[in-house]
Amino acid sequence: MRAGNIKQFTRFSQFTNVGEFNEHKKNFLEDHHQLFTKSEFMAFELLSQYSVVVPGVANAKIDTLVERSSEKGAGVSRASFIRMLRKAKKAGILVVYKTYRSSGGFAHNVFVFQRFDPPSETEVIHRENDESAGDSKAVHAENETETINLLINHQDQKINIRKENVQTNTTPVNPSLKDLDETFTPGNVPNEFIQAVKPFYNRAIEIYRFWQKARLAYIKYTFDMPLEFMVPVVIDAFKTTVFHYKHRKIKTTFVQYFYGTLCGMFGVQKRKEHMAKKPRYNWLDAVECE
Structure with missing residues (x-):
């Protein structure tokens, strides 16, 4: 630069x-x-x-x-x-x-x-069945084969109750930030990314946090291509993180692992971009005809 x-x-x-x-x-x-x-x-x-x-x-x-x-x-x-x-x-x-x-x-x-939004009022990841410290190895091994539900089911139930109250009660409802679903995600977040994330995280604040992490990773590499053209890479990083999470390979938080995975993928993309700029040596033109 x-x-x-x-x-x-x-x-x-x-x-x-x-x-x-x-x-x-x-x-x-x-x-x-x-x-x-x-x-x-x-x-x-x-x-x-x-x-x-x-x-x-x-x-x-x-x-x-x-x-x-x-x-x-x-x-x-x-x-x-x-x-x-x-x-x-x-x-x-x-x-x-x-x-x-x-x-x-x-x-x-x-x-x-960089921008820094306050932590979400909801936990980033909830497992369908929490493990206790006293679980036996046999139970632990059995749990590893079960599908992990990343959505916050009990909070969904609370929101449904609120919706029913709206229909029967004339009192105005003032939902908190954690209650806003994916339709409230800011417009600068690509819809393809929202659709990929919402089966696992269906809160606007959570989806927005993931996109902010993607922007942070993008800025580190000073790409010529805008971030909006690299959404497939971001989605691929998210899916990779979900895969490793379900196999319990993640030692940090889900968000941190996603950020690290995306940085690695962006590093590969940056090298490709750099190589594309290099002039290629045309050895055919360099050969002198006798």
């Missing part, structure tokens, strides 16, 4: 204004209140202050940020900035791109803050 003015990187911003950026940053810090040390938190806040011209995007060298912190009396060390960046990237709130001068050599970094 070529170095340049901050306006050059507007396309990376995920926020419409500074207020929206601050709201997502606040949600992240509330959910990860023990992630940073005091000095790392100061580094995070300083970087945020340099991300308002283009909401959520900053272009600066780490040494420059360290120097600015000293001028403001904060005195954050370079090591603290490095630790903060490492933690922020791992937590998924920050993506860092390197830029290069046209004459060659490394220039400044481009720091891109």
